[in-house]
Amino acid sequence: MEFMFAAIFLVTGVIAGILAGFLGIGGGLVVVPLLSVVLPWVGIQADKVMVIAVGTSLATIVFTAISSTYSHRKNHNVVWPAVFSLFPGLMFGAMLGATLGSQMDNTGLSVIFGVFCAALAVYVTFGKRYVRPVADYAQSRSWLSLIGFITGLISSLVGIGGGTMLGPALIWLGLEARRAVGTSATCGLLIAVFGSFSYVIAGANETDMPPYTIGYIYLPAFFGIIATSVVFAPLGAKMATFFSERVIRSCLGLALTASAIKMFVSF
Template sequence: MDLTLAAIFLATGVFAGILAGFLGIGGGLVVVPLLSVVLPWAGIPDDKVMVIAVGTSLATIVFTAISSTYTHRKNHNVVWPAVFSLFPGLMFGAMLGATLGSQFSGKLLAIIFGCFCSFLGLYVVFGKRYVRPVADYAHSRSWLSLIGFVTGIISSLVGIGGGTMLGPALIWLGLEARKAVGTSATCGLLIAVFGSISYLITGVNETNLPEYMLGYIYLPAFFGIIATSVLFAPVGAKMATFFSEKVIRISLGVALTASAIKMFISI
């Protein structure tokens, strides 16, 4: 593997890890757009670039999310009743989204990615919260499971991690920004596990792929990104405890908007 590519993958892991911990977004906002540019240099066919970028992104998120979730748990920023209520929908949605994503064209995946990032970016910065008691998260299991199902499908389709959608959704439901970040990071781990396994399975029989592939997961990018992302995810998680809710919301909105612009330009 070219040393330049290796350096890019390592640097991507640094930014992905920090964003995963700080904003609870799983790092996919950095990984997917960057891989969509870099993978053609590694000999990936153009029609497979987006699906491999998404599959690889989800696989790296597994390890990044483990690291950031551990730190958020220590800081008491994970609302476990919400996680348990979201789990069934997240699991089935992630598997369905990966199955659909492996069939969609790269252009369609890029459009879906850009549209949702644009909408969520605007909402996070300008939207208003609907305040509800935290206890509701433990009792509204069917409602939260539906949210998890939709989140799982979309997140697995575009490899952006559950936090990208769940963070804003939990803020809208009234959860404090820090706890929304910690809870969404934990849910992002569940999406990444089931989504990446599905991309691995659906890509096993694909013949038009280069070396070093495991299903739709590009192993050099995977190992390069996780080598640094797992080290920097705790750094981002600690950063989240020192910044105000307003700063976290604006940062998440900027990250979403920038990622959307990148994908629209690439179409």
């Protein structure tokens, strides 16, 4: 039985790593739904399944995003001025999102996750691209920081890294798909660091936590997922370099739709 769970976590890491590099989504769209199914099987209390799934997802994204960011940087797909402008909002939003998420029940988190994925799937698949280029990100820090705050808040609340929101937003601002993916993957790293740290702190105050957890992070799932995700994230990043924007947008829409369906069916 332990071998089966280990295999599930390893395969989850493979899928999460590829998606992190290819779509810049941090893998959380795969990790959270799968963990919401698997965690009850390993004895996690029902009322803690979703918050532990979200916290664990963010923790794994730290390592996946490091690998993905490194690959995108080598391919010159990271717009660093945009990252610096988004950073303040990302940091505070991620910390607030984790604080709110740790206080919500399973149904609330599932509904938020499902609605978010469904709405974004519609936009990514059918939305028109109104390009409004921003040439100087350093001069637009105020509103970019606001975008970062909203992104960090929602992403940390549902454990999806941030690229899912920032990728389409940066495309709308005028970045080509490859650079939008690389930049959003880098921002996802920042969200994951501050968000997962906040979930650790929030869970440390609980007295009835399951075994093998640090805060709201389930360690067996964490180590199993990162063991493969960091290896396969560079493959996803390389795929993003060769595929067209239309293919990337279509794949992102499908991933979002599948995740939304999983969350709505689960409650």
